[in-house]
Each structure stands twice: as structure tokens, then as C-alpha cells.
Amino acid sequence: MTVVLRFVDKNGYIQERLFDLIHVKETNALYLKGAIEKCLLAHKLNIENIRGQGYDGASNMRGEWSGLKALFLNECPYAYYLTFIVNIIISSAKRHDQLQAAHLAEIERLIELEELETGKGQNQIGTIKRAGDTRWGSHLGSLNSLLNMYTASCSVLQTVIKKGKGVKRGEADKAYDDMTSFEFVLVLHTMIQILGISNELCQALQRxxxxxxxxxxxxxxxxxxIQKLRDDGWENLLQQVLLFCNNHEIEVPNMEDHYIYGRGIFRQPKDRVTNLHYFRFDVFNAAIDS
Known part of the structure; x- marks a missing residue:
């Protein structure tokens, strides 16, 4: 892999520098991300200073993904998977059809249980929106659609795990494991609340x-x-997440226990802090502060 750094120097001229070739053993996104970070650190460059390039007339801007990046840098890989999972689920027409079929089946089940209101224009079959590369508001739409089609998304991932092959099967297995964790659900709800608050401002700045x-x-x-969310929003958010986990049979950790990073054989303690401390201060507060 070759990394090219393009930047504007102190005199206002665009410069390019070609870094040394980097040998990578794997080509999945997480491995490549780690290789790029290692390369930047070797040249004493701070990844926080990277800006996204807009190719459709949009200016270079940090964008709303700063909160997601903050979560990732605080050792929370689920933030990254919010985008990665969307790409897995709707990467082919076949999976897209499976997603809509699963969503229809879920709607019919909830209506039968009288847990969903019916009426004109309600319960339409949609899809998960892919977040745009340069448009801030599109990320909120992508996360909302993932939340609304959560059950259908899990169903598609399970199908890929059972019938897929090679790398795709492994990616789906990892994505499903992350997606059905309490931490992922917490991050998803946190980002939707943050982006929902900042959405009107983001749209205004793009005009x-x-x-x-x-x-x-x-x-x-x-x-x-945002400050009000930080000061008073934790309890309400936690109740939303607990209700969601209960409805989808997702295991909820004891908040007084020590936080354990990872699942299954990859479980390991992290700094001997409680689950409550980690989820509130290292995830929720960290995203808002960013």
C-alpha cells in the first residue's frame, strides 16, 4: 500500500509527498486503517488533523464523523461498524432484497402483536441509507434507517453467515457479533441524539x-x-437503550461490574473501571466533548 500526503504549505501552495511503501498482510478496512495510522505516527503526523475532501463542490470539512472518530479512538470499534455494517447489508441487490423482505416480515409480526399502528402512509418498506461522503445530514439519515431496520439487518447478516463464503462470511460474523452487543446499541443511540441536535446547524453551514x-x-x-444532553441526557438515553436491548433480547451488562472489553474468548478487563463509568464517561461524554 502506498500513502500519499497532499497538503497546503505555509505559502499557500499544494504539495504532495509519497511515503514509503507499506506491506499489509490483510486488506480489510480495520487492518488498513491501522497501517495508515502507524504510517502517520512514524512521520509524527496527527490523525486528528486530517480533513475530508469534498468532490461535489463541498468544502473540506471535519464533518459529523468527528464524534464517531472520537469513539473509535477511545477503543470503541462499534462506531466504525456503524458505517461498515451498512455497507455489508446493502452491498448487493440480493442482500437489499433480503433486507426489504425481512423488514416486511417484521412489520407484519408487530402488527399482528398490535405493537405497531397501521394507517395510510405508515409502515412503508424502505432501505438503509448509505451515508454520503461529504454531506453531514446524510449520516443522521443512515443511522436512523439502521435503527429502524435493526431486526431486518440482523436477519440479513445471519443469512450471510450461514450461506456466505470466505471474507464476506467472516465480516458478517464479526458485524453481527458487534451489532448485537449493548455497547453498539449505546453508540448508535448516542450518535443519533448528537447528530439530531447538530443537524439544523450542519445544514445551515452547507448553504x-x-x-x-x-x-x-x-x-x-x-x-x-449539546451541553444539556451532556448534563441531563444520560439517564434518558440509558433507559432508551435498555428498552431497545430488552425488545431485541440483547444482553445488558451489570453496570456495577468492571468493564470487560470484547466478547467471547477476546474478553479482557479495561483499566478496572465499572461498566457505568466506561459507558457514561468514556463513550457518552467523550463523544459529546468531541
């Missing part, structure tokens, strides 16, 4: 015709709402 006074007002309001 070509800027209303500076309105933007300043939105910045102020967004900061207030």
Missing part, C-alpha cells in the same frame, strides 16, 4: 448563501442543547 446572524444563533443554540 451557499450564508445568513451569518442565523448561523451564529444556531451555533449558540446547538452548544446549549
Amino acid at each position: 451557499k448563501s450564508q445568513d451569518i446572524l442565523n448561523s451564529m444563533h444556531l451555533v449558540s443554540n446547538t452548544k446549549i442543547l
Whole structure:
């Protein structure tokens, strides 16, 4: 793998530097990400300074994924899988059809149990939205659609695990294991709340015709709402996550026990902090602070 660094120097000129070739044993996204980080660190470059490049007229911007990146850097791989899982589920027309069929079956089941309201325009069969590369608002839509089609998504992943081959089967197995964990559900709900608060501001900042006074007002309001979420939102979020886990038969850890990183044979203690401390301060607060 070759890494090329493109940057603007102090005189305003675009420069390019070709790094040494990096030998990689695996080509999955997580392995490549680790190789890139190692390469940057070797050249004393901070990954936090990377900006995304917009190719459709959008300016270079950090974007809403900063919160996801913060979670990833705090040793929470599920943030990365929020995007990775979406790509697995809708990467082919066949899986897309399986997703919609599974979603239809779930809707029919909930209606039969009288747990879902019926009416014109309700319970339409949709799909999981793929997050755009440069548009902030699209990430919120992607996460919301994943939440709404959670059961159907799990069903598709189980099908890939049973009938898939090679790398795809392994990726689906890993994705399903992560997706059915308490930590993943917590991250998913956390990011939806954060992006929901910042969505109006993000949309305003992308308009070509800027209303500076309105933007300043939105910045102020967004900061207030984000701070309120940090100060008062944890208990409400936790109750939402617990209810979701209960409805989907996801194991909930004892909040007073020491936090254990990983699942199955990969379980290991982390800094001897409680689950409550880790989930609230190292995940929830860390994402908001970012």
C-alpha cells in the first residue's frame, strides 16, 4: 500500500509527498486503517488533523464523523461498524432484497402483536441509507434507517453467515457479533441524539448563501442543547437503550461490574473501571466533548 500526503504549505501552495511503501498482510478496512495510522505516527503526523475532501463542490470539512472518530479512538470499534455494517447489508441487490423482505416480515409480526399502528402512509418498506461522503445530514439519515431496520439487518447478516463464503462470511460474523452487543446499541443511540441536535446547524453551514446572524444563533443554540444532553441526557438515553436491548433480547451488562472489553474468548478487563463509568464517561461524554 502506498500513502500519499497532499497538503497546503505555509505559502499557500499544494504539495504532495509519497511515503514509503507499506506491506499489509490483510486488506480489510480495520487492518488498513491501522497501517495508515502507524504510517502517520512514524512521520509524527496527527490523525486528528486530517480533513475530508469534498468532490461535489463541498468544502473540506471535519464533518459529523468527528464524534464517531472520537469513539473509535477511545477503543470503541462499534462506531466504525456503524458505517461498515451498512455497507455489508446493502452491498448487493440480493442482500437489499433480503433486507426489504425481512423488514416486511417484521412489520407484519408487530402488527399482528398490535405493537405497531397501521394507517395510510405508515409502515412503508424502505432501505438503509448509505451515508454520503461529504454531506453531514446524510449520516443522521443512515443511522436512523439502521435503527429502524435493526431486526431486518440482523436477519440479513445471519443469512450471510450461514450461506456466505470466505471474507464476506467472516465480516458478517464479526458485524453481527458487534451489532448485537449493548455497547453498539449505546453508540448508535448516542450518535443519533448528537447528530439530531447538530443537524439544523450542519445544514445551515452547507448553504451557499450564508445568513451569518442565523448561523451564529444556531451555533449558540446547538452548544446549549449539546451541553444539556451532556448534563441531563444520560439517564434518558440509558433507559432508551435498555428498552431497545430488552425488545431485541440483547444482553445488558451489570453496570456495577468492571468493564470487560470484547466478547467471547477476546474478553479482557479495561483499566478496572465499572461498566457505568466506561459507558457514561468514556463513550457518552467523550463523544459529546468531541
